[in-house]
Amino acid sequence: MPTVSSRGQKVIASPIRKFFPFIQEAEKKGIKVYKLNTGDPDLSVPASFFGEIRNYKNKNLPYAPSSGIREHITAWQKYYKQFGVELEPENIIPTVGCAEAIYLALLAVADVGDEILVFEPLYVSYKSFAIMAGIKLVPITLKAKDNFTLPATEFIESKITSRTKAIVVINPDNPTGKLWNDIELASVLNIARKHNLFVIADETYREIRFKGIPTCLLANKIAKENIILVDSVSKRFSMPGVRIGCVVSYNKEIMDTILKFAQARLSVGTLEQYALIPLLENSKKYTEPIRLEYKKRSEIVFQMLSEIKDVFVARPLGAFYINATLPVNSAEEFVKFMIKDFSLNNETIIISPMSDFYITEGLGINEVRIAYVLPVEKLKCSIDILSHGLKAYKNKNL
Amino acid sequence: MPTVSSRGQKVIASPIRKFFPFIQEAEKKGIKVYKLNTGDPDLSVPASFFGEIRNYKNKNLPYAPSSGIREHITAWQKYYKQFGVELEPENIIPTVGCAEAIYLALLAVADVGDEILVFEPLYVSYKSFAIMAGIKLVPITLKAKDNFTLPATEFIESKITSRTKAIVVINPDNPTGKLWNDIELASVLNIARKHNLFVIADETYREIRFKGIPTCLLANKIAKENIILVDSVSKRFSMPGVRIGCVVSYNKEIMDTILKFAQARLSVGTLEQYALIPLLENSKKYTEPIRLEYKKRSEIVFQMLSEIKDVFVARPLGAFYINATLPVNSAEEFVKFMIKDFSLNNETIIISPMSDFYITEGLGINEVRIAYVLPVEKLKCSIDILSHGLKAYKNKNL
Numbered sequence: 198m199p200t201v202s203s204r205g206q207k208v209i210a211s212p213i214r215k216f217f218p219f220i221q222e223a224e225k226k227g228i229k230v231y232k233l234n235t236g237d238p239d240l241s242v243p244a245s246f247f248g249e250i251r252n253y254k255n256k257n258l259p260y261a262p263s264s265g266i267r268e269h270i271t272a273w274q275k276y277y278k279q280f281g282v283e284l285e286p287e288n289i290i291p292t293v294g295c296a297e298a299i300y301l302a303l304l305a306v307a308d309v310g311d312e313i314l315v316f317e318p319l320y321v322s323y324k325s326f327a328i329m330a331g332i333k334l335v336p337i338t339l340k341a342k343d344n345f346t347l348p349a350t351e352f353i354e355s356k357i358t359s360r361t362k363a364i365v366v367i368n369p370d371n372p373t374g375k376l377w378n379d380i381e382l383a384s385v386l387n388i389a390r391k392h393n394l395f396v397i398a399d400e401t402y403r404e405i406r407f408k409g410i411p412t413c414l415l416a417n418k419i420a421k422e423n424i425i426l427v428d429s430v431s432k433r434f435s436m437p438g439v440r441i442g443c444v445v446s447y448n449k450e451i452m453d454t455i456l457k458f459a460q461a462r463l464s465v466g467t468l469e470q471y472a473l474i475p476l477l478e479n480s481k482k483y484t485e486p487i488r489l490e491y492k493k494r495s496e497i498v499f500q501m502l503s504e505i506k507d508v509f510v511a512r513p514l515g516a517f518y519i520n521a522t523l524p525v526n527s528a529e530e531f532v533k534f535m536i537k538d539f540s541l542n543n544e545t546i547i548i549s550p551m552s553d554f555y556i557t558e559g560l561g562i563n564e565v566r567i568a569y570v571l572p573v574e575k576l577k578c579s580i581d582i583l584s585h586g587l588k589a590y591k592n593k594n595l
Numbered sequence: 596m597p598t599v600s601s602r603g604q605k606v607i608a609s610p611i612r613k614f615f616p617f618i619q620e621a622e623k624k625g626i627k628v629y630k631l632n633t634g635d636p637d638l639s640v641p642a643s644f645f646g647e648i649r650n651y652k653n654k655n656l657p658y659a660p661s662s663g664i665r666e667h668i669t670a671w672q673k674y675y676k677q678f679g680v681e682l683e684p685e686n687i688i689p690t691v692g693c694a695e696a697i698y699l700a701l702l703a704v705a706d707v708g709d710e711i712l713v714f715e716p717l718y719v720s721y722k723s724f725a726i727m728a729g730i731k732l733v734p735i736t737l738k739a740k741d742n743f744t745l746p747a748t749e750f751i752e753s754k755i756t757s758r759t760k761a762i763v764v765i766n767p768d769n770p771t772g773k774l775w776n777d778i779e780l781a782s783v784l785n786i787a788r789k790h791n792l793f794v795i796a797d798e799t800y801r802e803i804r805f806k807g808i809p810t811c812l813l814a815n816k817i818a819k820e821n822i823i824l825v826d827s828v829s830k831r832f833s834m835p836g837v838r839i840g841c842v843v844s845y846n847k848e849i850m851d852t853i854l855k856f857a858q859a860r861l862s863v864g865t866l867e868q869y870a871l872i873p874l875l876e877n878s879k880k881y882t883e884p885i886r887l888e889y890k891k892r893s894e895i896v897f898q899m900l901s902e903i904k905d906v907f908v909a910r911p912l913g914a915f916y917i918n919a920t921l922p923v924n925s926a927e928e929f930v931k932f933m934i935k936d937f938s939l940n941n942e943t944i945i946i947s948p949m950s951d952f953y954i955t956e957g958l959g960i961n962e963v964r965i966a967y968v969l970p971v972e973k974l975k976c977s978i979d980i981l982s983h984g985l986k987a988y989k990n991k992n993l
Binding site: 363 | 597598603608615633635636638639642654659660661694695703704706724727728761793833836838853855856860861863867
């Protein structure tokens with residue numbers, strides 16, 4: 198029998214999705230599981246989206262152009278304009294969520310064996326995509342105890358080699374909840390300009406920030422053509438199942454290249470491109486209530502976690518994740534314990550162990566990511582369950 | 596300024612999609628353009644699909660599981676059963692059209708520098724995907740004058756090296772309209788078993804065949820675990836804009852690997868997975884009229900093309916393409932002439948030059964692919980325009 202490729206063997210199972218079987222088992226036993234593991238918003242989709250879907254009048258469902266349906270692209274142009282970013286249609290290509298935008302950006306900047314600088318802990322799909330594309334990710338570790346602050350410019354520069362092609366900036370950040378400040382952003386842009394690197398700016402969570410107003414890195418004056426923005430409607434409109442994102446750049450060579458890649462896979466959903474137009478055109482109406490809701494949740498979750506003995510959390514300033522350091526030897530084992538062996542009043546929680554979000558071996562082994570994608574009352578129950586679970590786990594291991 | 600990757604530079608623009616600007620120019624001049632270049636069916640989507648879309652009741656649009664929505668997978672199981680293929684849910688993973696299925700299958704079987712045997716002319720996305728993934732495609736040329744018949748087993752085997760990982764079988768074939776016969780299929784399966792290779796079987800056009808009944812390679816008794824089936828609803832239900840396909844295999848290692856890749860990009864459209872269930876469950880009701888319509892068209896187009904002086908066509912037995920050899924030095928130039936400089940009663944056609952469908956340099960330069968995705972009357976006009984265009988092109992070049 199032929200065997201699978203080594204890249205296929207190397208790619209890891211999603212640390213977020215691999216617990217699905219355990220969740221199903223727990224639910225079979227009648228246990229209610231609060232799901233804080235996936236970035237899957239509990240909030241409703243703006244109703245106008247489904248209205249648009251129902252209003253689609255064409256009897257055909259043809260391929261969209263690889264460059265996107267014109268009216269959809271116009272809506273993106275209008276969307277970015279509010280952040281001071283003026284775009285031409287050829288600066289935008291729609292993608293299958295931000296995931297595909299990331300993958301195509303990686304392919305466009307790096308060949309097999311090339312390097313890309315990333316900050317860890319890191320949204321885990323980057324790791325898989327790098328393996329699939331034969332690219333080496335070079336990590337710079339950010340620490341919860343330092344509020345995930347960037348190290349000195351010289352330290353970042355010390356990681357650059359002749360094979361380095363790009364730096365990844367996820368802002369607001371998944372999985373840490375970090376919000377980049379202007380000095381950090383300027384530092385990365387200057388490094389990019391000085392060392393001739395691309396910046397892959399992942400702004401999926403743009404509007405979900407709890408300090409300052411939403412921004413777009415492309416509004417910057419420096420290193421404009423070095424930036425490749427990857428984006429998505431999934432989180433800001435609470436609709437990850439829609440699978441629409443985009444890649445945006447002022448760099449013509451990059452856009453020409455990504456268009457050729459996009460042509461190979463033809464197009465992204467026709468129906469969705471049309472239905473998203475009104476949402477993109479009036480985005481703030483939808484994103485502002487969402488932002489306020491997550492802000493409220495972030496404060497409650499941060500407060501409750503801070504009060505648990507020996508748990509350390511950095512205050513999240515964006516996205517809808519909080520990264521917690523737990524008093525356990527293995528967060529992986531603890532998460533399994535919670536879903537397989539523990540319940541409080543017949544309820545338990547599922548959260549994500551963090552070690553797979555790191556590239557450096559051995560980091561994050563006592564950290565978890567908690568996605569606060571449940572209403573406040575359920576979040577309170579969840580953190581309470583976590584607190585009791587930690588005690589039970591400690592007693593079990595005494 | 597940093598430069599794009601070499602793979603980005605190497606990937607070619609779609610030979611099908613690169614003429615869009617010329618089409619727009621012609622249309623601006625008021626010329627009606629019959630579009631026979633893309634595989635974009637003119638037939639209506641089964642109405643029940645839109646009914647299902649409108650009936651979606653959930654107010655959320657969550658990620659689907661990477662392994663697919665259970666009921667959607669059950670519908671695929673039912674769909675394949677009619678072809679004698681019994682599957683478990685873990686044998687099927689939904690993908691973003693057949694395009695993504697192909698790409699993930701390539702990554703699962705081959706590492707950078709590995710080789711995959713293909714038959715040329717070849718559906719052009721395979722070429723782009725191979726460049727993106729760093730895989731070498733090794734072509735075996737099939738000739739129109741031989742009705743695209745497979746060469747002797749020994750000849751195919753002579754192309755196998757220690758780096759060869761798989762053979763691609765597209766049946767019915769795009770771009771040639773070839774239908775593989777049982778002897779050819781058995782030959783490839785035997786080669787795969789003997790040399791420990793995977794078979795990537797692309798059956799996007801399964802039901803669109805004009806001889807025999809629809810089959811699935813997975814119903815075969817030999818080399819079952821060598822086969823990776825890639826599939827799509829785009830053509831059989833006339834809905835390429837829906838972006839749903841799947842990858843199917845009895846090989847557990849392959850499915851485990853593709854699931855890990857799939858997890859990295861999260862999921863495929865939630866709404867579409869639900870809406871497709873009734874179509875997959877009663878597919879024949881929808882595919883049979885489609886098959887008959889294309890059969891009728893194929894005969895008319897074949898007949899009319901055969902009657903044009905110095906044009907050679909092989910009779911198409913499946914899909915909705917016909918490959919024609921024209922009395923021109925450069926099909927590329929001729930296609931450009933037709934869209935830029937020619938019209939008959941203010942009408943013209945756009946078709947695809949074939950050289951980019953070949954891997955071997957210099958082949959196909961006088962060949963075109965014609966997609967018969969228009970109603971019969973318009974097809975008749977189109978072939979008439981082609982005939983007049985050939986004369987005008989000849990006179991111009993005298």
